[in-house]
Amino acid sequence: MVASRGVRHDSMRARNLAVVLGEIHRSGPHTRAALAELTGLTKTTVSSLVADLLEAGVVTERGAVRGGERGRPGVAVSLSGHRVVTLGLEINIDYLAACVVDLTRTVRLRRTRPADNRNSDPEHILHLLRDLAKETIAEAEADGLRVIGAALAVPGTVEGETLRSAPHLGWRDVRVGDLVDLPFAIDNEANLAALGELWFGARETDFLYVSGEIGIGAGLVVAGSLFRGTFGLAGELGHVVVVPDGPACRCGGRGCLEVYAGQDTLLGKLDSVSELVSRLESGDRRARETCERAGHALGVALTSAVHLLDPGMIVLGGVFAPVFPWLEGPVADGLGTRLAHMRGAPPALVVSGTGPDAAVLGAAGMIIQRIIAEPAEVLGLQ
Structure with missing residues (x-):
């Protein structure tokens, strides 16, 4: 497939x-x-553009690859991980996180601060972040x-640089756009986790990422892009009803998936996920029954998602x-029982390749994508 063509005008x-980046x-890597x-583009134009990208620190030239003049090996131009980096940030219910990622998508720094952010004071939490x-x-x-630049993952709905609603944080209409003195973006945690899985988890281009937290969100990746819906609210899997007359949910409905498979339900009176895993590994009956009930409810909700979305793969994260x-x-x-009438097998069910870092990696990756798409503007190469 031929790449996008450049335009020969100053x-x-x-x-x-x-185009070049x-x-x-x-x-890449490619010779000039x-x-x-x-x-x-002309060779002269490419050389000038590569020189600008070299000076900005986003590419490097080294080694030899095929493609030089008259078949001779040439110097390879590739992305550089030595200078330009992006910052991913995350506000989760029980921690704050930051990571620094270079343009080769290598994590250079990762920092996490435990915190109890439920029903918290936004000003205090944003100060800590x-x-x-x-x-x-x-x-x-x-x-x-x-x-x-930096981007922030939050467990709630976002409009512009404002967090409109994060029920588990107890926040409404909180502006976070002045968090850092850098080009900045903010997005829903499940959306960024899905993108983190795409960019850092080496997934196929079409999959449904399910983010299991206190709330349960999902991100649908289609042809390498995130599907957001008309108002950016796609993916509220946690409020799919799995038992119509089930227990009340915080959303005002009854029998939502979140009630059966959210983090609070899975942990019960346990203090941490690691404690739950230890109980499961030791064969604790109550822990295993809790997971079985959660898995059953998740299977019901995902059956509806498969009918509606037909994803090629389902990735379980968080x-x-x-x-x-x-x-x-x-x-x-x-899934198998409820989808037996469909042609072919149910979508593959796999575990996240990025683990708990999916959202914060997706946040850093969002800025990397902006650099690639708009290097002149983001890097100041005007």
């Missing part, structure tokens, strides 16, 4: 920078000569890295990842 320099990101052929971000940025800069060995059977049995 006024389109920003576009051409994106995008080709390096998508299929190969980049000229792939993009349709701001301090964590500043400390993480300072540590990255001390290593010679340049933090270009709290579901460490207990996957005990959830997999009940969920798979439920």
Whole structure:
């Protein structure tokens, strides 16, 4: 497939920078000569653009690959992980997290602070997160890295730079856009976790990511892109009804998946997920029965999701990842029984490849994607 063609006009320099960097990101490393052929730009233009990208620290030239002049080996241009990095941040119910990721998607720093953020004071929590971000940025800069931008994952609905509703935090209409003095973005935790799984978990391009936390969210990735829905609210799997006359849910309904398979239900009186895993490994009957009930409810909800969305794969993440060995059977049995009438096998059920880091990695990855798509604007190469 031929790559997007560049435009030979000085006024389109920003576009051409994106074309060249995008080709390096998508299929590199390449020689300058190969980049000229792939993009349709002249060799002189490509050399000038590569020089700008080298100076900005987003690419590097080294080694030898095929594609030089007249078949001779040429110097390879590839993404650089030595200078430009992005910052991912996350507010979870019981911790704050930050990670620094370079353009090769290598994690350079990872910091987590335990915290009880339920029904919390937004100003206090954002102050703690701001301090964590500043400390993480300072540590990255001390290593010679340049933090270009940041994104934040939150357990709630987002509009612009405002967190509209995060019921488990007890927050409504909280502006977080001035959290750091960097280009900044904010998105729902499940959305960013799905993107983290796509970019860092080496998944197929079509899958449904299920984020098991106190609430249960989902992110649908189609053809390598996140499906958000008309108002950005797609993925509220936790409020799919699995038992119509079941217990009351915080949303006002009854019998929602969250009541049966959310983190609070799975843990019960236990203090942590690691304690639950220890009980499961030791054969504790009550812990195993709790997981079996949760898996059954999850199978019911996912059956509806499969009927509606037809994903090629279902990825279980969040709290579901460490207990996957005990959830997999009940969920798979439920899917298999309810989908037996469909042609072909049910979608593959797999555990997250990014574990608890999915959302914070997706946040950092969002800024990496912006750099690739708009290097002139994001890096100041005007």
